[in-house]
Amino acid sequence: MRIGILALQGAFIEHKHVLDSLHVESFEIRRLRDIESPFDGLIIPGGESTTMGKLLVELGLLEPLKQKIENGLPVFGTCAGAILLAKDIEGAAQGQGTTFATMDITIQRNAYGRQLGSFFTEEKFNDTVIPMSFIRAPIITKVNNGEVLATVNGDIVAARQGNQLATTFHPELKTDFVHRYFLGMM
Numbered sequence: 263m264r265i266g267i268l269a270l271q272g273a274f275i276e277h278k279h280v281l282d283s284l285h286v287e288s289f290e291i292r293r294l295r296d297i298e299s300p301f302d303g304l305i306i307p308g309g310e311s312t313t314m315g316k317l318l319v320e321l322g323l324l325e326p327l328k329q330k331i332e333n334g335l336p337v338f339g340t341c342a343g344a345i346l347l348a349k350d351i352e353g354a355a356q357g358q359g360t361t362f363a364t365m366d367i368t369i370q371r372n373a374y375g376r377q378l379g380s381f382f383t384e385e386k387f388n389d390t391v392i393p394m395s396f397i398r399a400p401i402i403t404k405v406n407n408g409e410v411l412a413t414v415n416g417d418i419v420a421a422r423q424g425n426q427l428a429t430t431f432h433p434e435l436k437t438d439f440v441h442r443y444f445l446g447m448m
Contacts, residue, residue, distance in 0.1 A: 263448065266291045266301040268327075270317040272309015272342060276434040280441045294322045302448055303336040306343030308397065308432055311371070314342055315360030328362045336425045337364075338444040344428035345369055345400055352403060365426045368404035373417070373430075382436075387412040387420055388443065393436035394419065400430045422447075 265281055267274050269290035281288040291297055291304075304327065306314075318324040331337050331347075339347040346361045350368040374381070380397045387394075388411045401417040402410075408423030420429045420440075427447065433440035 263287065263303070263445065264289065264301045265303045265305060266297065267305045268307060268314070268323075268343070270309075270321070270323075271313050272307045273340075273432065273434065274305075274307040274309075276432075277305045277307055277340075277441075280434050280438050284438055284441060284445070286445065291323070291327075292321075294326065297323070297326060297330075301335075303338070303444065304331070305444075306337065306339040306346055307434075308341030308343060311342035311345040312360070315346060318346075319360055324360070324362070328364060331362060331364045331426065334425050336427075336444065336447045338427045338429075338441075339365075340429050340432055340434065341397065341399055344402070344430055345371060347426055347428050348402075349406075350404075365421075365423050365428060366406040366408065367402050367421055367423070367428065368406075369400045369430075370403050371400045372398050373401040374399050383414055385412060385414050385419075387433075387440060390439060392433065392439045394431040394433070395435045396431050402428065402430060 265288045347365040348369040352370040412420035
């Protein structure tokens with residue numbers, strides 16, 4: 263199994279460390295030629311979604327990766343990665359062409375406020391209690407064609423739709439549980 267990690271900006275190295283601990287081969291995606299060889303899954307890390315979206319377009323990665331996701335490539339987006347997967351982003355102009363917009367969810371950016379609104383908790387993810395770190399985190403306000411995997415205080419923080427998994431928290435900081443779940447999707 264070989265997993266590509268989008269490494270344009272953000273917390274990509276933490277995902278690599280988790281995959282290394284699980285003995286799963288991974289590589290960083292920084293330019294178009296990086297996706298020429300086969301891979302079995304894609305992780306889109308947290309970071310700054312607007313910056314990541316602009317870089318995806320500038321580097322010519324947006325459309326080829328979007329096509330792979332639409333063709334069934336398993337993808338796991340955390341925090342900003344979840345924003346990039348969402349079809350609808352509350353308060354954002356639609357159709358900007360800088361997100362994948364492949365997952366039928368609605369998301370609200372920075373739902374808990376700025377950096378000072380960051381927090382840690384432990385809640386159920388698919389019936390197992392795991393640690394969850396939220397850093398300038400979004401929330402999923404609507405899941406249209408998929409399943410809710412986790413909530414915190416009534417807010418949706420993890421969802422799955424077919425080959426796509428989105429978390430608004432950062433599991434790579436405290437646990438390998440969600441990564442093992444993602445690997446099980448393949």
